[in-house]
Amino acid sequence: MDFQLTDDQRALRAGVREMLRRRFGREALRAAAAPGDAAAPGLAAGDAEPALDRGLWRELGAAGFFSLRLPESEGGAELGLPEAVLVFEEAGRVLLPGPLVATHLAAGEVPGAASGETVVTEVSRGLVPWLNAADVVRRDEAAEGGVVRVAGAVPVRSVDPTTPLHRVPEATGPGTSPVGPLLTAAEQLGSAARTCEMAVQYAKEREQFGQPIGAFQAVKHLCAQMLVRAEVARGAVYAAAVTGDVREIAAAALLADEAAVDNARDCLQVYGGMGFTWEADVHLHLKRAWLRAELGWSAGEAEEMLAAAL
Amino acid sequence: MDLTYTAEEEDFRARLRAWLQRVLPKLPPRPAPDDWPGRRAYDLGWQRMLYDAGYAGLHWPVDAGGQGATPTQHLIYLEETERAGAPYVGANFVGLLHAGPTIAAVGTADQRARWLPPVLRGDEVWCQGFSEPDAGSDLASLRTRAVRDGDAYVVSGTKIWTSHAEVADWCELLVRTDPDAPKHRGISWLAMPMDAPGVTVRPLRTLAGSTEFAEMFLDEVRVPVANRVGAEHDGWRVTMVTLSFERGTAFVGEVVACRRTLGQLAAEARKNGRWDDPVLRRRLGRLSAEFGALWRLTQWNVSEAQHQRTGGVPGTGGSVFKLRYSHARQELYDTAAAVLGPDSLDLAREWNLDRLSALSYTIAAGTSQIQRDIVAERILGLPKGR
Known part of the structure; x- marks a missing residue:
């Protein structure tokens, strides 16, 4: 047993982090949220939809974001779920926008998905993220398969300014393939780890009563709990990636959703008034975490699945 | 991985x-x-x-x-x-x-x-004389005095939470040998024979009714200087050397046992009909996720220790684990009470005594509050408070 990252996995993570730092830094994130900047109150739904950066999407494709689990004969790297999880964790850290998981799942199935030429999204719980930007709307792979356009889609005023949403008439559940929830859990893990870092950083810099607020136990203990949530979720997500076991993935999704949402909430609290502003990035983490949690397995579904196996 | x-x-x-x-x-x-x-x-x-x-x-x-x-x-x-x-x-x-x-x-x-x-x-039993009535979380403020007299220390003071004191042969004892030094620098580590004159042990009854702990009163107990391990006044560091040997294995057996208990709770709930309550089912499902993750975190910490082995390095991951585990264990036995219903009031029924002893987990070996300080200061690098 050696449940630690291998040197190759560390190198992969470092490479992806560096690429995203270069290609999707804070300015890019704020640009993605920019339509919402102008939008604030009273804007009609759909009027301020963020654009998907197709150039970046192709670069992600070239870097193997979508193809990394495909066989070499199909242009992939023949890597496994653990590597995919590390890549999606990095995407979650920086709040990389777009239907990343749906396009990854479509690679090898929908032409152009693997290379990043085609943007693929999917329906979940009667909602479709990135409908206007997508070339293909994919159904869950366990369903009929096939590629369909969705009729009767109505724009929704998305809570997450970096993820446009449409409502569709049919009420589809979340997919039955566990790979989607696993990769989403990896994104949630990345976000949870990042908001922990942000809170710690802020608590070291912000001073009140003549000392950094991080010297106060009340703040310190919030930060400690954030780390605990992120690290417990990490153990669950990484192990689920190694075993591929559906129940272990359900547990990972449950813990990672909770870590992402609760850590964003605590980060907001540590930021104090700044946390309530549009300008700080905290709300972007919280809103995306809410969105990912809502479109995946619910806590109740995951808990029932785990209880049934007891 | x-x-x-x-x-x-x-x-x-x-x-x-x-x-x-x-x-x-x-x-x-x-x-x-x-x-x-x-x-x-x-x-x-x-x-x-x-x-x-x-x-x-x-x-x-x-x-x-x-x-x-x-x-x-x-x-x-x-x-x-x-x-x-x-x-x-x-x-x-x-x-x-x-x-x-x-x-x-x-x-x-x-x-x-x-x-x-x-x-x-398996010839001799040791007990631990660290905590005192006025030195719990702030262990380094301990006041049991040891005064040098020829080739012996004369030790007086009170220790508490000493497990197995009544049946121990030896006690690893922390004493203050220099009352004028800063609190971490005036402590020494002694091996005290439990049959020495002046040692009185009084059992301490816990809220679970058991007597695994004791108070220990030391009245001018003579301990040979040869029984001091490490340098004089260096006992704090001597003690921490071993605490830092933690390799993530402290709760392995307990996590295995908790997962087994969880299965037994589900079986009991199916039998007595409470399984039909979705709130209870979901609590059990969540605990399954929780203990599954704690097991994986254990494997993670053990693998990390394996890599650091040559250095024999301290692991702070233990604090992260203990914070979550101690809470999960309490939730496990609270859920057991929900499975049992009114039978949770009957101490003869399985799990009810465990529910009581689980209350010590967020206190013993560093309270959750102290663990959060450790995580915040030593892992996250937040500043010490005033």
């Missing part, structure tokens, strides 16, 4: 499993919970069986008489002994897990030769 065990590790597991199958049926009946002399004899007997089979001091270094096993082998040992229902470390706890490793790390050759073999063979 690899969760499969190597051929060598599986071989170790298979041999251990076969041995456990052979010897466990030969164990004498377990003594009653409050029969401390009986428990001492039982626990030492088990330690002797481990010694004869070559499993004593599994994780101790070879030059201290141990087996020098890897952290993963130690994990397997704890997992398999729990699964097989083998006795717990019990009265051997302090000797094997704290006093012994401290002497192995810091003691002189004479001290190692005197004290280590009896621990490994």
Whole structure:
């Protein structure tokens, strides 16, 4: 047993982090949220939809974001779920926008998905993220398969300014393939780890009563709990990636959703008034975490699945 | 990331499993919970069986008489002994897990030769004299005084939370040898014979009704200077050397046991009809996620320790684990009470005493509040408060 990252996995993570730092830094994130900047109150739904950066999407494709689990004969790297999880964790850290998981799942199935030429999204719980930007709307792979356009889609005023949403008439559940929830859990893990870092950083810099607020136990203990949530979720997500076991993935999704949402909430609290502003990035983490949690397995579904196996 | 065990590790597991199958049926009946002399004899007997089979001091270094096993082998040992229902470390706890490793790390050759073999063979029991009525979380403020008088220290003070004090042969004792130095710098580590004149032990009854702890009153107890391990006034560092040997294995057996209990709770709920309550089902499902993740976190920490092995490095991951585990354990037994309903008021029913003892988990070995300070300051690098 050696449940630690291998040197190759560390190198992969470092490479992806560096690429995203270069290609999707804070300015890019704020640009993605920019339509919402102008939008604030009273804007009609759909009027301020963020654009998907197709150039970046192709670069992600070239870097193997979508193809990394495909066989070499199909242009992939023949890597496994653990590597995919590390890549999606990095995407979650920086709040990389777009239907990343749906396009990854479509690679090898929908032409152009693997290379990043085609943007693929999917329906979940009667909602479709990135409908206007997508070339293909994919159904869950366990369903009929096939590629369909969705009729009767109505724009929704998305809570997450970096993820446009449409409502569709049919009420589809979340997919039955566990790979989607696993990769989403990896994104949630990345976000949870990042908001922990942000809170710690802020608590070291912000001073009140003549000392950094991080010297106060009340703040310190919030930060400690954030780390605990992120690290417990990490153990669950990484192990689920190694075993591929559906129940272990359900547990990972449950813990990672909770870590992402609760850590964003605590980060907001540590930021104090700044946390309530549009300008700080905290709300972007919280809103995306809410969105990912809502479109995946619910806590109740995951808990029932785990209880049934007891 | 690899969760499969190597051929060598599986071989170790298979041999251990076969041995456990052979010897466990030969164990004498377990003594009653409050029969401390009986428990001492039982626990030492088990330690002797481990010694004869070559499993004593599994994780101790070879030059201290141990087996020098890897952290993963130690994990397997704890997992398999729990699964097989083998006795717990019990009265051997302090000797094997704290006093012994401290002497192995810091003691002189004479001290190692005197004290280590009896621990490994199951001849002697150690207890721990660290906490005091006024020195709990702030352990370094301890006030038990040791005054040098010729070749002995004269020790007076009060210790508390001393497990197995009534049946121990030796006590690893922290005393203040320099009252004028800063609090961490005036402490020394002594091995005190429990039969020395002036030692009085009074059992302390816990809220669970048990008497595993005691108070210990020391009235001018003479302890030979030769019994000091490490330099004079250096006892704080001596103690921390061993605490830092934590390799993520502290709760392995308990996590295995909690997962088994969870399965039993589900079976009981299905039997008594409470399974139809979706709120209860979801609580059980969440606990399954929780303990599954804690098991994986254990494997993660053990693998990390395996990589750091050559350095013998402290692991702060233990604090992260303990914070979550102690809370999860309390939630497990609160959920057990929900499964039992009114039967949760009957102490004769399984799990109800465990529910009471679980209350100590967020307090013992560093309260959750202290653990959060440790995580925040040592891992996250937040500044110390005023």
